[in-house]
Amino acid sequence: LLHSRGGTGTRSASTTSASATPSLDAMVEGLPLLVGQTDTSGRGVYATRGIASGEVIHNAIPLVSHPTLDNLDKVCYECLRRLPPPTAAAASGGDGGSGSVAARVPTHGGGEGGGAAGFFCGTACESAAWGRYHAIETAAGNAMAPLVNHCKQHGLKFPLVVARLACMVLSGAVDTAATNPLCHINFPDGIAPEDWVEEHGMLKVALARGLAMHRVKGGDAGVAFRASVRLEQELTTEWYVGVTSRLHLNSFRVEVMHTGGALGAPADSSSGGSGSSCSSGAGADGGEHVHTSECG
Numbered sequence: 266l267l268h269s270r271g272g273t274g275t276r277s278a279s280t281t282s283a284s285a286t287p288s289l290d291a292m293v294e295g296l297p298l299l300v301g302q303t304d305t306s307g308r309g310v311y312a313t314r315g316i317a318s319g320e321v322i323h324n325a326i327p328l329v330s331h332p333t334l335d336n337l338d339k340v341c342y343e344c345l346r347r348l349p350p351p352t353a354a355a356a357s358g359g360d361g362g363s364g365s366v367a368a369r370v371p372t373h374g375g376g377e378g379g380g381a382a383g384f385f386c387g388t389a390c391e392s393a394a395w396g397r398y399h400a401i402e403t404a405a406g407n408a409m410a411p412l413v414n415h416c417k418q419h420g421l422k423f424p425l426v427v428a429r430l431a432c433m434v435l436s437g438a439v440d441t442a443a444t445n446p447l448c449h450i451n452f453p454d455g456i457a458p459e460d461w462v463e464e465h466g467m468l469k470v471a472l473a474r475g476l477a478m479h480r481v482k483g484g485d486a487g488v489a490f491r492a493s494v495r496l497e498q499e500l501t502t503e504w505y506v507g508v509t510s511r512l513h514l515n516s517f518r519v520e521v522m523h524t525g526g527a528l529g530a531p532a533d534s535s536s537g538g539s540g541s542s543c544s545s546g547a548g549a550d551g552g553e554h555v556h557t558s559e560c561g
Contacts, residue, residue, distance in 0.1 A: 297313050297316065298322070299313050328430075331428075334413070338384065343391070348386060349369075370386070371385075372399070401472065411467045411470075434495060435476065435495060445507075449510045462506070465502045473496060
């Protein structure tokens with residue numbers, strides 16, 4: 266499932282390697298849910314019993330997530346946990362551990378790069394991010410600026426999610442086929458939205474620079490070489506268009522009741538975002554989460 270959470274809601278769905286992506290039926294086995302089809306709502310996941318407000322049905326780590334640009338200083342760059350004001354974090358000395366106020370560990374890199382302006386909620390998220398995508402993202406540095414600025418100018422979110430997924434592919438954290446189970450648009454060969462093709466070009470330039478800088482800074486030459494091959498052979502325009510079409514097709518909005526507010530009142534400026542294999546939620550906690558499953 267592709268899922269964004271809003272407010273303080275619990276994220277749900279699954280994360281698995283691309284080689285073992287489960288069917289949606291397998292995912293809901295043992296849960297108070299079923300996969301079905303109705304005349305009014307079509308194919309979807311339906312409750313088999315009453316579910317209480319606030320009840321957690323299922324927890325899982327998303328395949329990929331990214332904070333919205335408006336929330337880079339408000340939520341964790343890795344897990345999207347809401348960060349405290351800088352003064353609160355500094356006063357507590359928290360490192361994001363249980364019982365402490367979340368820390369604000371700056372992301373690496375500089376300028377307008379993808380990892381330039383954000384914060385992690387602690388060293389655990391910083392460490393996890395570094396191995397999965399942040400090392401390459403940081404090495405790309407300012408070369409990521411054109412894509413980031415393009416997203417700012419046009420109010421886009423999906424290109425940042427795809428960019429992070431690409432960094433994860435190059436780092437060996439996921440396979441290029443990780444989002445394949447999601448429904449997608451079958452564009453004719455050589456046909457794709459111009460903007461998407463342009464975004465892929467900006468991303469490819471940034472990633473090529475990132476891999477080159479990674480080697481220069483003493484990164485493993487063998488790993489860098491394999492990543493370069495994947496960049497040229499697997500992270501193609503077709504791959505970018507395929508992933509982006511899946512995000513657009515499988516997105517829906519989730520509205521969350523906030524304390525003292527009305528249903529649907531956003532927690533902050535972010536809204537919309539990613540979706541589930543048949544939908545997505547408002548990134549009111551600051552970003553998009555992507556989960557995959559076979560939706561048929």
